[in-house]
Structure formats: C-alpha cells, structure tokens
Amino acid sequence: DGGITQSPKYLFRKEGQNVTLSCEQNLNHDAMYWYRQDPGQGLRLIYYSQIVNDFQKGDIAEGYSVSREKKESFPLTVTSAQKNPTAFYLCASSILGAGAPGEQYFGPGTRLTVT
Amino acid sequence: AQTVTQSQPEMSVQEAETVTLSCTYDTSESDYYLFWYKQPPSRQMILVIRQEAYKQQNATENRFSVNFQKAAKSFSLKISDSQLGDAAMYFCAYRSLNNNDMRFGAGTRLTVKP
Numbered sequence: 345d346g347g348i349t350q351s352p353k354y355l356f357r358k359e360g361q362n363v364t365l366s367c368e369q370n371l372n373h374d375a376m377y378w379y380r381q382d383p384g385q386g387l388r389l390i391y392y393s394q395i396v397n398d399f400q401k402g403d404i405a406e407g408y409s410v411s412r413e414k415k416e417s418f419p420l421t422v423t424s425a426q427k428n429p430t431a432f433y434l435c436a437s438s439i440l441g442a443g444a445p446g447e448q449y450f451g452p453g454t455r456l457t458v459t
Numbered sequence: 460a461q462t463v464t465q466s467q468p469e470m471s472v473q474e475a476e477t478v479t480l481s482c483t484y485d486t487s488e489s490d491y492y493l494f495w496y497k498q499p500p501s502r503q504m505i506l507v508i509r510q511e512a513y514k515q516q517n518a519t520e521n522r523f524s525v526n527f528q529k530a531a532k533s534f535s536l537k538i539s540d541s542q543l544g545d546a547a548m549y550f551c552a553y554r555s556l557n558n559n560d561m562r563f564g565a566g567t568r569l570t571v572k573p
Contacts, residue, residue, distance in 0.1 A: 375559055386463075386550055386563035394559060434504065438559065445492045445511065446554050448561060450504035 347371065348451035350435050355456045357429075365420045365454045367435035374440040376418035377448060380404060381432040390433075393418055394440060422456065429458045461486045463553050465564035472541045473572050479526075480536045480567045482551030490556045493527065493534045498548040498566070507549070510534065538569075546571045 348369045357363045369376065375394045379387040389402030393412040407426025412418050418437075422429045432455050436448035462485045472478035484493070495507040510518045510527050517525050522542075526535045538545055551564040 377561075384468075384565065386565045389560070392559065432502065436504075440559065445509055446559060446561070447492070447494055447506050447509055449506070453502050 348435060348437055348449060350433075350451035350454050353452065353454060355454055357456070357458050359458055360424045362421055362423050363429075363456065363458075365422070365433055365435075365456070367418045367420065367451060368416055369418075369435075369437045369449075369451075370416060371437055371449065372415070373437035373449070374415070375438045375446075376412070377436040377438070378402075378408070378410065378418070378420045379434045379436065381434060381453075387434060390420065422458075429456060431456060461488075461491075461553050461555060461560075461562050463551055463562050463564040465549075465551055465567050467567045468565070469568045469570070471570040471572060472538070472545075474541055474543060476541055477537060477539045478541055478569065480538075480549050480551075480569065482534045482536070482564055484532050484534065484551075484553045484562075486532065486553065486555075488555060488557065492554040492556070493525075494552040494554065494561075495523070495525070495534075495536045496550045496552060496563075497545075498550065499544075499546070504550075508536065541571050543571050543573060545569060
C-alpha cells in the first residue's frame with residue numbers, strides 16, 4: 345500500500361527538550377512538506393523540500409529544523425527554541441513537474457503535547 | 460502572497476440536502492490550481508476535488524462539485540445529497556504554478572443533521 349506514515353500518533357515531551365517527528369512516504373514523490381495545525385486555523389507551512397539534501401523555510405520555520413537525506417524521509421525536529429510547540433503536525437508529499445497539479449497527499453498526523 | 464478566505468467557520472445541513480461552502484482567494488496570477496480538502500474527526504486530510512484555473516468547466520466528483528468564478532476569485536464547494544459521513548472540516552487551498560507553495564483557508568466545520 346502506497347502512502348505516507350507519521351509516527352508516533354501522540355507524543356508528549358517536557359519543555360526544553362528537542363523532539364523529532366517522523367515522516368516517511370513510499371509514493372516516490374519528489375516534494376515533501378511539514379505543516380502545523382492549531383485550533384481555528386488552517387494549515388501553516390513550516391518547511392518543505394523539493395529534492396534530497398535541499399529544503400526551504402515556510403512561514404513559521406523558527407524553532408524547527410528538518411533534514412532530507414533520503415527521498416522517502418523528511419523528519420521534523422521541534423527544538424526547545426519553539427515558543428509554543430503544542431500542536432497537531434501534518435506531513436505531506438506531492439509530485440513535481442510541469443503540468444502536475446501538485447495536490448498534496450497527507451499523513452495521519454502527530455499530536456505533540458509539551459508540558 | 461496569496462491568501463485564501465473561508466468566511467463560514469461553521470455550517471450545518473440536513474441529511475440528503477445540499478450545502479455550499481464558500482471560498483475566496485486573492486492572487487495576481489492567471490494560472491494556478493484550487494483544491495478542497497476534507498478533514499474528518501480522524502484528522503486525516505483527504506483531497507475532495509481539484510480545479511485547474513485554465514479550465515472553464517467546473518470540476519465534479521460524484522456528489523461534490525465546485526462553482527469556480529475566476530474573475531470573482533471565488534471557488535465554492537457544493538455537496539449534494541449530504542451524508543452523515545460528510546461531517547468534517549473542509550479546507551480550501553490555492554497552489555501557485557510559480558512555486559510549490561500551497562495556501563490553505565482557515566476551514567469550515569460542516570455538521571450533518573440526521
């Protein structure tokens with residue numbers, strides 16, 4: 345079955361600790377994305393990557409870091425510098441290329457709670 | 460930067476009836492894509508329908524259809540014969556052809572009453 349997996353589904357951390365959220369896809373998609381979702385708000389882009397070993401900041405990249413060492417994997421680290429890390433995090437991927445509509449396919453999400 | 464506005468935070472519909480969710484967007488581009496995504500209580504985002512801006516014909520997918528008004532920058536979603544399983548958050552999204560940035564609206568929560 346092709347798709348995007350995120351683990352874990354729920355994650356709890358103490359304030360001041362870094363935490364890494366996993367995202368893996370077997371769709372052979374070029375691009376991958378990380379979004380944050382807060383109540384009453386839409387999705388806000390944290391980082392995205394169009395190719396291995398390259399990534400760009402989104403609207404709210406401060407306090408987050410990513411890596412893209414493999415096409416299939418795009419882990420997100422929430423650092424202690426992120427002021428308000430408790431949120432629902434969604435990973436997505438899409439095909440790139442001329443003429444491609446670029447709809448994004450999403451993983452099931454990770455709910456991060458920091459206390 | 461493009462913005463997407465969903466002016467209806469909540470909507471409700473009677474089962475088997477029709478409901479329309481509104482979406483407007485702001486852009487100076489002529490070519491782009493528009494999407495509607497559904498997020499049920501499981502929180503899994505599901506693509507409902509896609510519209511290419513260069514196509515005049517409105518997209519349809521079974522009970523879901525859109526009313527795309529390019530000049531007015533409006534992209535509404537019509538759900539016909541509403542079912543209990545349609546209850547979810549619905550997000551409108553805009554994707555520029557110039558980059559891979561996708562902009563989402565704040566969402567509309569749809570309740571379906573039996």
